[in-house]
Structures are given as C-alpha cells and as structure tokens.
Amino acid sequence: MILVTGGAGFIGSNFVLDWFEQSGESVVNLDALTYAGNPANLASLQGNGNHALVQGDIGDAALVDSLLKIHQPRAVLNFAAESHVDRSIHAPEDFIQTNVVGTFRLLESVRAYWSGLPEPEKSAFRFLHVSTDEVYGSLSATDAPFTETNRYEPNSPYSASKAASDHLVRAYHHTYGLPVLTTNCSNNYGPLHFPEKLIPLCIHNALTGKALPIYGDGQQVRDWLYVRDHCSAIRRVLEAGRLGEVYNVGGWNEKANLDVVRTLCSVLDEMSPRADGKPYAEQITYVKDRPGHDRRYAIDASKIERELGWKPAETFETGIRKTVRWYLDNTAWVEGVTSGAYKNWTAKQYD
Numbered sequence: 001m002i003l004v005t006g007g008a009g010f011i012g013s014n015f016v017l018d019w020f021e022q023s024g025e026s027v028v029n030l031d032a033l034t035y036a037g038n039p040a041n042l043a044s045l046q047g048n049g050n051h052a053l054v055q056g057d058i059g060d061a062a063l064v065d066s067l068l069k070i071h072q073p074r075a076v077l078n079f080a081a082e083s084h085v086d087r088s089i090h091a092p093e094d095f096i097q098t099n100v101v102g103t104f105r106l107l108e109s110v111r112a113y114w115s116g117l118p119e120p121e122k123s124a125f126r127f128l129h130v131s132t133d134e135v136y137g138s139l140s141a142t143d144a145p146f147t148e149t150n151r152y153e154p155n156s157p158y159s160a161s162k163a164a165s166d167h168l169v170r171a172y173h174h175t176y177g178l179p180v181l182t183t184n185c186s187n188n189y190g191p192l193h194f195p196e197k198l199i200p201l202c203i204h205n206a207l208t209g210k211a212l213p214i215y216g217d218g219q220q221v222r223d224w225l226y227v228r229d230h231c232s233a234i235r236r237v238l239e240a241g242r243l244g245e246v247y248n249v250g251g252w253n254e255k256a257n258l259d260v261v262r263t264l265c266s267v268l269d270e271m272s273p274r275a276d277g278k279p280y281a282e283q284i285t286y287v288k289d290r291p292g293h294d295r296r297y298a299i300d301a302s303k304i305e306r307e308l309g310w311k312p313a314e315t316f317e318t319g320i321r322k323t324v325r326w327y328l329d330n331t332a333w334v335e336g337v338t339s340g341a342y343k344n345w346t347a348k349q350y351d
C-alpha cells in the first residue's frame with residue numbers, strides 16, 4: 001500500500017481518484033482537513049475498503065509513526081501543504097509550520113521507518129515530494145523555461161516554504177540515503193479545485209454575477225497543466241524515477257492571465273450563456289496587484305519526457321472545457337465549499 005498526505009485537497013484527491021482508476025493498491029490518506037481539505041472530494045470512494053482517510057497533521061510524529069508501523073507502506077507521497085500564495089502574504093506562519101516544519105517531521109518519521117525495513121522492502125521504498133515551479137522564481141519574457149538545474153529564487157512566503165521543504169528532501173537523500181523523488185510542477189487546473197485560485201474563482205464568480213478580478217495588468221504568464229496529467233506524471237516518477245532526482249512537470253501551455261480568463265469566458269458563453277445574453281468578459285475587472293507578483297513561470301519538461309516517456313494528454317483547450325463542464329455539473333460541491341469561512345477570505349482579499 002501507499003501513504004498519501006494531503007489527499008483530500010485539490011491535487012491529492014485527484015491523485016487518489018486516479019490511483020483507484022489505475023490500480024487496486026490500497027491508500028492510506030493522511031490529511032489535516034484544513035479549509036482546503038474536503039472529504040467530499042473523495043465521496044465516490046465511500047465503501048471502498050482499500051481507501052482510509054485519516055484526519056491528522058504530517059507534523060504529528062506519534063500519529064505518522066503509528067500509521068507507518070501499522071500499514072507498512074511501500075511509498076509515501078507528500079502532497080500536504082499550505083498552497084495559496086495570497087494567503088501566504090496575509091499569514092505566512094501556517095506555511096512555515098506545515099511546509100517546512102511539517103515536511104521535516106514527516107521526513108524524520110519516514111527515515112526512522114525506512115531505516116528499520118528489511119530488504120528487499122528497504123531498497124524498493126520511495127518518498128515522493130510534490131513541489132512547485134514557483135521555487136525557481138520569476139522569468140522575464142525572453143528567458144528560457146525552468147530546467148531542473150535552475151537556481152532556487154523563491155519570491156513569496158509560499159514558494160520560500162516549498163523551496164525549504166525541497167532542500168530538506170534533497171538533504172535527507174544525500175545525508176541519510178533516503179530514497180527520495182521530487183517533482184516541480186506548473187499551475188494545475190481541473191475538477192475539485194478550491195475557488196480561491198484563478199481558474200475556479202473566475203468560473204464561480206462568472207456564474208454568480210461577480211467581478212472577475214485581474215491583478216495588475218493581467219499579463220503575468222503561467223504554464224497550465226490539467227490536474228490528471230500531473231497525476232499521471234507523479235505515478236510515472238514513482239514507478240521509474242531515478243533516486244534523488246528532480247523532475248519538472250509542465251504542460252507547454254504558457255498563457256497570460258488575461259488570456260486565460262478571456263478563454264474561460266468564451267467557453268462559459270457557449271456552455272452556459274448569461275441570462276441577459278451579454279458576454280461574461282464584461283465581468284472582467286482590474287484590481288490591485290499582488291505584492292511581489294512573479295511575472296512569468298515556464299517549465300521545460302524535457303527531462304521527464306525523455307527519461308520517463310511522460311507526456312500530458314490534454315491541451316489547455318481540451319482541459320479547460322472539461323473543467324468548465326465539471327463546475328457546471330457539480331454546483332452542490334461548489335456551494336459546499338463557498339459557504340462560511342470562504343466568504344471571510346474573499347472579503348479580506350477582494351473587498
């Protein structure tokens with residue numbers, strides 16, 4: 001079996017659902033169920049005896065030690081993190097706590113467990129750390145995309161905390177021989193995405209008649225990857241990645257934020273036209289820029305393509321249509337996550 005952390009969040013839950021579509025191998029899913037963790041993401045697994053969701057913190061050594069001892073996983077996949085840049089600007093401490101201290105404690109528990117494994121289980125064990133392209137900092141319009149050897153230059157409390165966790169993972173390999181793998185992926189989008197991030201926020205705001213907030217001039221560039229393509233990359237790295245290596249994962253889909261939102265609007269115009277017949281693009285509103293806003297991220301995914309034969313299945317155009325369709329078909333999920341505390345966040349960030 002495998003132990004997944006953060007598997008009730010956006011990418012983690014997509015990964016767990018994808019895992020059970022591909023494999024019958026059991027998953028223990030450790031998730032603190034913060035505002036971003038949602039057991040409803042895993043509702044379709046109810047009654048599946050091969051999946052167990054355990055509410056708890058990756059930094060709770062006693063809990064993690066006992067889960068490792070009881071379940072004897074062949075791999076630990078670490079998705080758990082505080083993940084939203086804007087929240088890291090308002091309140092960085094949780095990011096240090098989970099992303100840095102939590103990852104450190106998890107590594108300590110995993111090291112103790114792995115050290116005591118007999119062969120051949122010890123050699124076969126893997127710790128896969130899920131990270132982000134944001135650790136490499138910001139590119140100019142003419143810079144080459146990030147490769148695995150780019151210098152780390154994180155600019156937000158979020159990316160700095162992820163960079164710190166990546167360094168710890170690297171150090172546990174070099175110092176203790178822990179069999180680690182790290183993936184640094186670009187911006188994901190798709191089903192089950194909490195509507196605080198650009199794409200799900202704009203879908204939700206468009207359909208509820210609210211403004212579509214564009215930070216600054218909207219010309220910041222991100223590389224977008226459909227979440228299930230990220231999941232297939234992680235499965236492939238787990239299966240065949242070289243120990244201690246880093247793999248950049250991306251979709252070769254660089255887009256300016258304004259273009260992303262305009263595309264979303266035209267897909268919505270077609271799939272769910274406004275009652276007044278006007279285009280959703282009329283709801284686009286320019287708002288104050290994010291402090292320290294990184295201008296451009298771009299991923300060179302040649303290494304994972306060359307070494308592991310991975311390629312994304314979706315283009316931005318196909319992935320965004322699937323995403324919009326999912327949000328239109330899952331209004332109860334959206335209502336569930338946008339009541340209560342969500343309103344406090346949007347008031348703090350946008351009002």
Ligand code: NAD
Binds near residue numbers: 030038056098132
């Ligand atoms: P998310 O915020 O949607 O989910 C994070 C999950 O971790 C939640 O379920 C939350 O409850 C859980 N969690 C938080 N603190 C925890 C703790 N201390 N112990 C246990 N569980 C905890 O994030 P996401 O977008 O699914 O991202 C998952 C991972 O992928 C993160 O490590 C993130 O840095 C990385 N990543 C995200 C993106 C992206 O575009 N979203 C891109 C590249 C990499």
Ligand code: TYD
Binds near residue numbers: 196197198216221
């Ligand atoms: P986001 O989805 O928060 O991801 P990240 O900051 O990790 O890249 O933001 C994606 C881009 O969209 C980023 O350049 C910030 C911008 N953005 C807006 O313009 N308006 C918004 O309301 C949000 C949430 C993001």
